[in-house]
Amino acid sequence: MRRTLGFQSLTSLAGLIASRQISPIEIVNALISDIERLNARLGTYITICSESALKEALKAEKDILENGPSNPLHGIPIVHKDNIWTKGVRTTAHSKTLTNFVPNEDATVVAKLASKGMILLGKTNTTEFACGDMDVYGPSRNPWNPERFSGASSGGSAAALAAGLAIAATGSDTGGSIRAPASMCGIVGVKPTYGRVSRHGLIPLSWSMDNIGPMARTIKDAALLLEAMSGFDTLDPNSSKRPVPSFAEELKPDLAGMRIGFAKPYFFENLQPEIEQATLAALRQLEELGAELHEIILPSAANLAAPTNVLVMSEAFGRHAQNLKTYGSEYGPKARRRIAAGAFYTAAEVEQAAQIRATWNTELFKGLSTVDAFITPTLPHTAFTVDTQVQGPPDTSWATRHFNLSGYPALTMPCGFDSEGLPIGLQIIAKPFQEKTMFRVGHAYELATEWHQAKPPGLEDSNGK
Amino acid sequence: MENKLSFEWLRSETKRLGLALDDQDLLAIADTLEKTRKALAENHFSELGTEEPPYRFTPDTET
Numbered sequence: 079m080r081r082t083l084g085f086q087s088l089t090s091l092a093g094l095i096a097s098r099q100i101s102p103i104e105i106v107n108a109l110i111s112d113i114e115r116l117n118a119r120l121g122t123y124i125t126i127c128s129e130s131a132l133k134e135a136l137k138a139e140k141d142i143l144e145n146g147p148s149n150p151l152h153g154i155p156i157v158h159k160d161n162i163w164t165k166g167v168r169t170t171a172h173s174k175t176l177t178n179f180v181p182n183e184d185a186t187v188v189a190k191l192a193s194k195g196m197i198l199l200g201k202t203n204t205t206e207f208a209c210g211d212m213d214v215y216g217p218s219r220n221p222w223n224p225e226r227f228s229g230a231s232s233g234g235s236a237a238a239l240a241a242g243l244a245i246a247a248t249g250s251d252t253g254g255s256i257r258a259p260a261s262m263c264g265i266v267g268v269k270p271t272y273g274r275v276s277r278h279g280l281i282p283l284s285w286s287m288d289n290i291g292p293m294a295r296t297i298k299d300a301a302l303l304l305e306a307m308s309g310f311d312t313l314d315p316n317s318s319k320r321p322v323p324s325f326a327e328e329l330k331p332d333l334a335g336m337r338i339g340f341a342k343p344y345f346f347e348n349l350q351p352e353i354e355q356a357t358l359a360a361l362r363q364l365e366e367l368g369a370e371l372h373e374i375i376l377p378s379a380a381n382l383a384a385p386t387n388v389l390v391m392s393e394a395f396g397r398h399a400q401n402l403k404t405y406g407s408e409y410g411p412k413a414r415r416r417i418a419a420g421a422f423y424t425a426a427e428v429e430q431a432a433q434i435r436a437t438w439n440t441e442l443f444k445g446l447s448t449v450d451a452f453i454t455p456t457l458p459h460t461a462f463t464v465d466t467q468v469q470g471p472p473d474t475s476w477a478t479r480h481f482n483l484s485g486y487p488a489l490t491m492p493c494g495f496d497s498e499g500l501p502i503g504l505q506i507i508a509k510p511f512q513e514k515t516m517f518r519v520g521h522a523y524e525l526a527t528e529w530h531q532a533k534p535p536g537l538e539d540s541n542g543k
Numbered sequence: 544m545e546n547k548l549s550f551e552w553l554r555s556e557t558k559r560l561g562l563a564l565d566d567q568d569l570l571a572i573a574d575t576l577e578k579t580r581k582a583l584a585e586n587h588f589s590e591l592g593t594e595e596p597p598y599r600f601t602p603d604t605e606t
Contacts, residue, residue: 273584384582415571
């Protein structure tokens with residue numbers, strides 16, 4: 079029973095807590111025990127908050143015994159990517175320059191989730207400043223095969239969920255940093271609409287493309303988390319004043335009346351064959367669930383790597399310029415070089431990049447005007463090795479940067495495995511502030527399939543449990 | 544048009560900006576800049592034969 083606790087969905091644990099079949103203390107103890115056993119092997123966590131988590135669990139248990147759970151997140155542990163401020167808990171962004179940085183306030187999302195009674199269990203591994211190496215605390219490995227990489231840059235959060243070492247997590251996504259690792263580790267990862275979730279307290283990379291989002295084991299879990307994380311925040315001037323709907327409501331088992339788009343050029347080119355097969359099978363499944371499929375044309379889709387790079391790294395340099403002067407030699411080579419490159423783009427080049435972005439956004443707006451949601455593979459490949467990540471990884475923003483440029487919401491969810499048993503991700507995109515639509519598509523697909531129930535082999539405890 | 548970056552220009556800009564970058568850093572940066580500039584130039588709206596796009600970014604302006 080203990081080992082299986084970490085593989086339960088948030089929703090299922092919330093039910094067990096509400097019916098008093100399990101306590102937050104039991105959940106936290108089980109997770110800490112498994113983290114202590116597996117973290118050295120997987121490199122999932124940078125900081126584990128065992129002592130404070132048990133104190134919080136004790137308080138949650140007392141509150142729940144007295145008054146019942148206040149909401150489905152009450153008493154559930156949460157882990158945050160280590161580039162998100164946590165009051166009193168070091169927040170390193172996996173950088174030597176921040177080894178001893180202990181924020182004196184929580185990021186807005188951390189505070190919002192804590193206000194729902196969630197228990198901070200730890201801080202998860204990431205690449206340096208979400209764009210560099212992992213050479214200070216070591217790499218985050220993929221639970222499906224520890225020789226493989228978990229993905230960047232929210233790889234620690236993704237791996238923690240896949241390994242049953244977390245129930246719920248946060249990540250940040252500037253070009254796909256939630257969706258790529260979620261795809262590689264076989265879990266659900268959500269990049270909300272730009273503005274839906276406050277970024278106050280996120281160590282920034284790119285102001286116009288950074289997002290914080292939930293990572294979870296099921297679509298419903300992710301929907302519940304996003305609802306708790308969302309909303310206007312005076313501390314993030316780009317956060318939206320739009321009301322936050324109940325994302326988990328209206329999740330239905332069918333897709334009757336929904337129009338779903340896909341684009342063959344670019345998004346179905348140069349794919350690992352098993353990924354093409356899995357994505358086409360998923361499209362057929364969505365059709366069986368009642369959706370109408372429509373092919374749409376997005377000619378600029380192939381042209382977005384360079385402008386994204388220019389915009390992200392120019393914005394990143396803007397934020398890091400002073401630190402690069404003072405602590406440049408303490409940055410790892412990859413983060414230092416990628417961020418410093420932003421110093422050398424000319425105004426004309428940044429303007430060109432902004433125009434390509436605007437062209438894409440116009441094209442996407444028109445392309446999606448006739449459909450409710452849009453489907454792509456999340457990545458053209460499954461998880462590559464840790465060595466490949468160090469030497470020079472493939473383009474992991476291949477199908478994800480598009481929706482950071484446009485600000486549209488997108489999620490990834492598991493839709494199959496390759497011949498080596500590595501997960502394949504399906505990306506679902508919706509129109510701005512229509513997260514409910516992508517959750518509805520994902521939930522119906524999840525109910526009709528069993529991919530989300532698979533567990534990585536070889537992670538049993540010494541008693542085989 | 545000569546696109547190749549002047550390494551000396553990179554060095555002098557690095558010095559002017561006060562950045563702690565060594566020659567290995569600058570070689571890597573020069574490589575990134577060359578590739579990115581080439582791709583950018585190929586995809587300028589004027590090269591693609593499209594109209595200059597309307598400025599539109601945040602989703603709130605699109606709905």
